Amino acid sequence: MSEEGVAVRRARSMTRMRPAEYSRHDREQHALGYATEDERSGFEHDVDRILYSTQWRALAGKSQVVASAELGIYHTRLTHSVKVAQLGRRMAERFVREYGGPSPALVEAACLAHDIGHPPFGHTGERALRKAMDVIRGGPDPVDSFEGNAQNLRVLTYLAAHKTAKLRGLHLTRACLDASTKYPWQRGPADGDPERHTKWGVYAADRAAFDWVRDGRTGDVRPVEEEVMDWADDITYVCHDTEDFYRTGLIPLAALFPPPGGAGAESERELGRFLDYVEAKRSRLGRPFDRGAAAELLAEFGRWWIVPAPFGGRHADGVEVNTRTAKLIDYLTGGISLDVGGKDAIRYGARLVVPEEHRQLCELLKELLWCYVIERPALATQRHGKERIVSDLLVWTYESVDLLPPDRAEELDDHGDALRAAADHVSSLTEAQAIALHRRLSGASLGSVNDNVWI
Template identity: 25%
Template sequence: MDQLQPYACLPETSRGRRFPEEAAPTRTPFQRDRDRIVHSTAFRRLVYKTQVFINHEGDLFRTRLTHSLEVAQLGRSMARTLGLNEDVVETIALAHDLGHTPFGHAGQDALHECMAEYGGFEHNLQSLRVVDHLEARYPQFDGLNLCFESREGILKHCSRTNAHALEQAEVDFPAAAAGVARRFLDGGQPSLEAQLCNLADEIAYNCHDIDDGVRSGLLLMEQMLEVPLFSRYARQALTQHAQLAQPPQQRRWLYESIRLMLSDMVYDVLKTTQAQLAESQPASVVEVRATKPLVLFSPGMRAETRELKKFLFDHLYRHDQVMDTMNRAKQVVRDLFDAYLETPAEMRQDSEPAGDITLQRRVSDHIAGMTDRFALREHARLTGKTLFHV
């Protein structure tokens, strides 16, 4: 479907940017946003940031960059079928993890603990902070000055406290381009493109974490067959291709099982969302924001994906080997935070801090922007310890 539906994010009705700019002669505002993300420093760093396995643990495991590319592919494919704006979906998908720390969720948890008395740390909020403040590329403003619709989608979660703070920080900007956190106070919804990215993200990490988990040897196909959702597609793959049961074909069996599962998840979202749209019949993105969530799994698929996520949590994310790695990664982050707080000059930054912020937030920004391997090098330099052999 090439034509955008009236409930999509339309370039001509965009709420615009916080700092007005002249229109680009050959690109829509949303295409311009996507290009700014791709050329940003934070985006390049994602190639060396952990998804589940730390970068040095293997060259073929997903990173935050490859994960973001997979989310973008899934999101664009579904957006095309639903008549949504692919450029907005791609922008959100490529930017949604820009605020992630080194070492994945372990790094985030450790940094949140360090910042507990200073406002905490949350990677969705940090992703918005990256595109609003921390990217230093333009002479007229800090950040990338993205459109409201892109910023709205990047801010996937937000506490009421942080939402109030964001609202207050935007009072000096044009009213149309402000209010990116308003929905967290009023109970509204983001655009359909943002809702779609949330599910594309979930589909991507559920599927590729199975792949990486089996590749690592921490998960076995025999274990995965105990999960009803995965087992259904694994047995379907054998029914269609009996040769996959042979040991030399095990890797192809895994890939085909994941492919079938991923495809069915996508089709489930499309069918369920199309039914929701037919029932609600929103006439514009404004009406989308004022109604219930519309981009959804069916109840059956939602229940099965939750069961899959619980399995991955218990058997992969909390595997003894992963936990050992994550505990050491947390120690790296805590040590870095303490070292920089004690001697701020050790933060060898190539730009001025963004805005009038505390030293603790400066340290948090600095650590959050690190890649895995840079964090390890800095940790060794500042502490003389080697917690990982890279």
């Protein structure tokens, strides 16, 4: 069957399988013969289907910032997604009390699904897959490649399995798929909008599914549930990942945010070093940076978010960390509101309003992770190794499609794109699976005939 025929068949199947739209009470009319006594709403079904999928479970073995096997109690993509979902639901519950929507279950489902397409080694693996696909194709593809957000939609609508063999994907509601799509466009050419070339939410092969999800909308406007999910993602990232690396001594929070009267020469040097990093980075990216305003914002933040000393591992230190994290979450969620304009506070009837100083502070706290952790030389050498593993696996699988597991081989018969099948396979692996499979295929360690490294 042609690619166009496959896409049309998938779009028709989704129309049969899923509720037409998000209603005020988010009730789903079940078309598959589910028991009538099942009182779950359509969005509660979405939550459960995501939680029970193998792709969501695999996030336990995928990086948030450092490798999932790194010694220490670091967040993985799974624990990150759980906390995004918890925070997103709490914000939605508050909005229901204040505005009558959006659905907390829908926001929770979108949060759970927002990273489900991430490959092993997080953004490092994502970049490696993109580069390797470009090399195989003989140059950068102007409209398609690998992108974790586009892979989310592919997992949810095509790769994942539910209860009906004839119809692929998790059979999620249109609203859930829409709310979990952070970049509602296809990849643009390299000489166009840089954001559209580096971040996008749908592959050409999944365009029919995307068009069904967007229901004829051609603009870039996003539903309010996606905006709540995205803000919950940002807050969780800066709060819990900063906490991880403060505990391990990599981010010097005690020097950056000392108690009143404790800001000596060392603290000033550390703050200057951090601001130098941010200024140089923004300059490279062609983005404006007001150093004075940033310093003032951090100083104001530090007046109430005080870090008295480096983490010492005592019970009292753990209490202080948890207290500061809670205060930061309260601050970043406390000033938000919805602009409903007289409409229902669901989907395209509302916009999330976040105070500008909250967004600016969040962006600065993200830079702490880049300055002190992600761009450390030790992590840079690890990135090189991770990229090599992912790139090699993609090339080897593409060149020998008999290495594909049975489900990916069946999909190759369905859509006929060997490179996409190889990318789907490699991106589905946990980091332990990717390392073991790379050692096996390279001959470094053959393992055992009983190994099932892709299951």
